Amino acid sequence: xxxxxxxxxxxxxxxxxxxxxxxxxxxxxxxxxxxxxxxxxxxxxxxxxxxxxxxxxxxxxxxxxxxxxxxxxxxxxxxxxxxxxxxxxxxxxxxxxxxxxxxxxxxxxxxxxxxxxxxxxxxxxxxxxxxxxxxxxxxxxxxxxxxxxxxxxxxxxxxxxxxxxxxxxxxxxxxxxxxxxxxxxxxxxxxxxxxxxxxxxxxxxxxxxxxxxxxxxxxxxxxxxxxxxxxxxxxxxxxxxxxxxxxxxxxxxxxxxxxxxxxxxxxxxxxxxxxxxxxxxxxxxxxxxxxxxxxxxxxxxxxxxxxxxxxxxxxxxxxxxxxxxxxxxxxxxxxxxxxxxxxxxxxxxxxxxxxxxxxxxxxxxxxxxxxxxxxxxxxxxxxxxxxxxxxxxxxxxxxxxxxxxxxxxxxxxxxxxxxxxxxxxxxxxxxxxxxxxxxxxxxxxxxxxxxxxxxxxxxxxxxxxxxxxxxxxxxxxxxxxxxxxxxxxxxxxxxxxxxxxxxxxxxxxxxxxxxxxxxxxxxxxxxxxxxxxxxxxxxx
Numbered sequence: 001x002x003x004x005x006x007x008x009x010x011x012x013x014x015x016x017x018x019x020x021x022x023x024x025x026x027x028x029x030x031x032x033x034x035x036x037x038x039x040x041x042x043x044x045x046x047x048x049x050x051x052x053x054x055x056x057x058x059x060x061x062x063x064x065x066x067x068x069x070x071x072x073x074x075x076x077x078x079x080x081x082x083x084x085x086x087x088x089x090x091x092x093x094x095x096x097x098x099x100x101x102x103x104x105x106x107x108x109x110x111x112x113x114x115x116x117x118x119x120x121x122x123x124x125x126x127x128x129x130x131x132x133x134x135x136x137x138x139x140x141x142x143x144x145x146x147x148x149x150x151x152x153x154x155x156x157x158x159x160x161x162x163x164x165x166x167x168x169x170x171x172x173x174x175x176x177x178x179x180x181x182x183x184x185x186x187x188x189x190x191x192x193x194x195x196x197x198x199x200x201x202x203x204x205x206x207x208x209x210x211x212x213x214x215x216x217x218x219x220x221x222x223x224x225x226x227x228x229x230x231x232x233x234x235x236x237x238x239x240x241x242x243x244x245x246x247x248x249x250x251x252x253x254x255x256x257x258x259x260x261x262x263x264x265x266x267x268x269x270x271x272x273x274x275x276x277x278x279x280x281x282x283x284x285x286x287x288x289x290x291x292x293x294x295x296x297x298x299x300x301x302x303x304x305x306x307x308x309x310x311x312x313x314x315x316x317x318x319x320x321x322x323x324x325x326x327x328x329x330x331x332x333x334x335x336x337x338x339x340x341x342x343x344x345x346x347x348x349x350x351x352x353x354x355x356x357x358x359x360x361x362x363x364x365x366x367x368x369x370x371x372x373x374x375x376x377x378x379x380x381x382x383x384x385x386x387x388x389x390x391x392x393x394x395x396x397x398x399x400x401x402x403x404x405x406x407x408x409x410x411x412x413x414x415x416x417x418x419x420x421x422x423x424x425x426x427x428x429x430x431x432x433x434x435x436x437x438x439x440x441x442x443x444x445x446x447x448x449x450x451x452x453x454x455x456x457x458x459x460x461x462x463x464x465x466x467x468x469x470x471x472x473x474x475x476x477x478x479x480x481x482x483x484x485x486x487x488x489x490x491x492x493x494x495x496x497x498x499x500x501x502x503x504x505x506x507x508x509x510x511x512x513x514x515x516x517x518x519x520x521x522x523x524x525x526x527x528x529x530x531x532x533x534x535x536x537x538x539x540x
Contacts, residue, residue: 007070009059009301011079011105017045018101019181019250043081045095052093058302071095079108137297138289140306140356144171146289147358148183151375153282155272158374163198163269166248170265171358172336172377172391177248180265184249190285192278193241196271201235208263215261234268244268290363305354312360317404320395328470328503329397336390357391369401402510438479443540444526447515449479458525461516470507471514474537478529484539491536508537 082096170176219228230243436452445459454465465472516524
């Protein structure tokens with residue numbers, strides 16, 4: 001990092017700490033470090049010697065001397081009021097922040113950005129959420145934060161609800177309370193608001209009694225606090241976005257309370273279909289962000305490694321491949337922290353933080369490989385004892401995605417074998433081996449299928465089918481059955497559900513394209529696969 005980048009990194013860390021500091025001297029917090037305890041003053045950040053080393057490492061600060069120089073610069077620019085560096089191992093670094101730190105922090109960053117814009121420096125900088133870097137890059141978001149923003153932008157189609165709660169947007173990773181804190185701060189930075197905010201005090205009191213009593217006790221003792229004013233408006237069902245932000249978007253002197261307000265996450269509801277004014281900035285930002293993701297133009301301010309887009313895509317498609325084979329175009333896919341990553345013929349199954357599941361899901365949908373019909377973590381139709389910690393995604397694959405699978409060689413695990421005839425034993429005569437080829441003389445030509453390789457030919461059209469694929473199984477049954485007829489039950493393995501019938505029709509249409517029957521305007525063969533209404537399909 002350049003010296004300027006290190007300063008940016010440090011003040012960002014101070015901003016994170018600011019939300020956890022007391023804002024009043026009346027309630028000092030005891031901080032334990034080694035053998036000593038310290039009373040924290042209002043606006044005072046306290047960093048132990050061990051945390052100090054981690055801070056320096058995360059911001060690429062070479063040593064304590066360089067850190068002191070940076071803190072001196074911040075003090076000169078009145079971003080911080082004072083600081084005291086530890087002289088012995090058992091002491092701590094204390095940094096005193098002014099009451100209006102947030103305003104000073106924003107102004108100082110803006111000043112640095114204006115310097116960049118006027119070409120006073122050519123270095124790359126971490127800028128706010130709505131601004132790109134000079135080299136065309138943006139910082140990575142946490143996958144959980146991206147999930148919350150992306151799902152809110154698409155909540156009207158992903159949730160099917162008239163009102164949604166913060167629990168609908170909380171990601172799988174991390175503390176849901178802190179995840180919503182980051183989500184609200186991102187909305188505020190984009191200058192957009194939640195709409196149609198609704199709250200039912202009686203229901204909240206019934207199901208979250210202890211949390212409710214805790215809040216009521218606080219507002220009785222602190223009638224003039226901003227939190228009190230905001231929560232009273234919420235209890236009266238009159239809260240604005242600014243009120244919700246004061247309750248859940250700021251960690252001030254109420255840190256201990258606010259880290260436990262999980263009940264509010266469930267019972268504060270708002271519209272999943274915001275107006276254009278409050279949706280367009282988010283959509284525009286997400287579109288620009290996903291474009292950078294697909295073009296490998298994101299970087300990590302926290303010095304973490306993430307897979308390139310092509311590798312992210314490879315992992316995702318590998319993980320859903322068996323779903324498409326088994327269930328067709330529409331299926332439910334579950335993805336938790338444990339990820340299957342294939343490298344060559346080896347398979348690694350573990351927690352992989354370099355893989356960004358919600359990033360790649362949204363990006364591939366943007367590229368029209370599939371449509372995500374819903375995504376959730378808690379399935380309300382499943383009993384609590386059977387819930388699993390993973391994303392549950394309902395996907396409708398497009399022909400574009402199926403074409404990608406057709407073009408690549410599919411790796412089959414050792415336990416999976418395609419349709420294959422029994423090899424002759426030493427005692428068997430060679431003539432006893434069953435032929436690998438099926439052949440049917442149709443009214444308008446000859447149809448042949450190699451059951452071993454999957455190669456198929458209809459008159460002059462030659463193609464190749466995956467021997468474990470849906471299309472191969474359909475054609476094999478039609479050619480092998482008496483009278484070249486297969487019932488719906490036969491083709492659907494005795495599970496003729498509405499979804500399976502739709503997937504069957506999808507596979508038949510794809511098979512006709514492979515055989516040169518479709519599209520009709522470019523047809524090279526007449527239609528030889530007829531639908532016998534109410535019964536099944538037949539070769540004619």
